[in-house]
Amino acid sequence: MSDDAYRELRSDPHLGDVVEEHGPLSLDPADDPFERLVVSIVNQQLSTTAAATIRDRLLDRVEVTPEGILAADESVLRDCGLSNQKVGYVRNVADAFQDGLSAESLQAMDDDEVVAALTEIRGVGDWTAKMFLISVLAREDVFPVEDLGIRRGMEHVFGFERDAVSRGEMRERAERWAPYRSYASHYLWRSVD
Incomplete structure (x- = not known):
């Protein structure tokens, strides 16, 4: 994870505490x-x-x-x-x-x-x-709104009621994390693990 990605996500008012708790993450391409x-x-x-x-x-x-x-x-x-x-x-x-x-x-x-x-x-x-x-490809700016863990993470960090946020709103909120939305996704998953 680049210093820029870590610094930017750590300064986010909603995701920052999760980033701080889990520290820098890496995206590693798959061997197979x-x-x-x-x-x-x-x-x-x-x-x-x-x-x-x-x-x-x-x-x-x-x-x-x-x-x-x-x-x-x-x-x-x-x-x-x-x-x-x-x-x-x-x-x-x-x-x-x-x-x-x-x-x-x-x-x-x-x-x-x-x-x-x-x-x-x-x-x-x-x-x-x-x-x-x-x-697999370790792309840095992907946001899988189809994923239930991402939904639960968004609910957690933004304080949404369960199942109350639309995919469109999730995408819109995640724009703030571009071009590091894959890292943000990992932090969202960790926020609900």
Whole structure:
């Protein structure tokens, strides 16, 4: 995290206390973008505990590469805890990576292009694409309003009533944190952990 990012977010009247409490954070690119994208799909619409259990089973039983996912029997993927729908989704991602999508090609794109490229894959939505931008490509200015943790963090730091803030208002409030909204997102998540 740059000194400028830390200083700016720490001086924010709403987020500053959380920044002060947790100190500087870093965004680190993922070593294995394909695996991280598969894990993001596993995590969709699940509790943290359930997602971790399924992820651990998957990593233990299947080689999480495009070739490994495509070679794995569907029953093995389901036995790991993936629904039929998610089996299809992770296979769609494997197909896309075998067809030429790569960390290098995605890294060369701007944020909107990455979201467009990823959301062309059936099973990858805006939330997953934005998580990829933050946790895989380490982009500094992404704000995933689709994320429940971000919503809860916004409620916490701004004092909103539960579920009373719209995505539009969240985006508007987060403008103050540009160009460091990915860091702000991490602080919001930490504010409710």
